[in-house]
Amino acid sequence: MSKRITPFASRYCSTLDRLKEAIRRKRPWLLRRGVVLQHDNATPHSANLTQQWLQRYGWEILPHPAHSPDLAPSDFHLFGPLKRHLGGMAFETEDDLISELRYWFDNLDVDFFRVVINSLLSRWQKCIDLHGDYVEK
Incomplete structure (x- = not known):
């Protein structure tokens, strides 16, 4: 089953773009070392569009147990x-x-x-x- 692109996923990816740019400006060494991001399993976070964005930039996501x-x-x-x-x-x-x-x-x-x-x-x-x-x- 494929997840459809939601406006929320697009908006979240735009937020990630702004975060990436802020890191590039303020702490560029973090982008070279690798970014580890914590977010939950909300639909915008788990959407295919978001997962593709994260893979493109090599950002790691800490797993978030469903009931925590x-x-x-x-x-x-x-x-x-x-x-x-x-x-x-x-x-x-x-x-x-x-x-x-x-x-x-x-x-x-x-x-x-x-x-x-x-x-x-x-x-x-x-x-x-x-x-x-x-x-x-």
């Missing part, structure tokens, strides 16, 4: 604090919401990201130890 959404940093680290920040707020327009989201992201401390990156190794090890089963915090 907590390996995605957004699931285990980002959404909780963001939900707490937005709790009780009401927005009249989508632009107001976008403005608040930008404010929140712009004001995150660098340690917010450092903690999540440093925890990935132990979370992956737990997943390996559990043979791909769900990883609790």
Whole structure:
């Protein structure tokens, strides 16, 4: 069964193009050493178009067990604090919401990201130890 090209896969490949260009500008040695990308099994990520893009540039994908959404940093680290920040707020327009989201992201401390990156190794090890089963915090 072949997967059809979805607009979401095209958009994701465009995002990967922008990421590749940013890496080329800011850390070109990473492109020579090889990029290892973590994403989940969402349709845009597993689409043929995306898989072809990844093969063309030789980017490696860390496998993502189907029942371990907590390996995605957004699931285990980002959404909780963001939900707490937005709790009780009401927005009249989508632009107001976008403005608040930008404010929140712009004001995150660098340690917010450092903690999540440093925890990935132990979370992956737990997943390996559990043979791909769900990883609790």
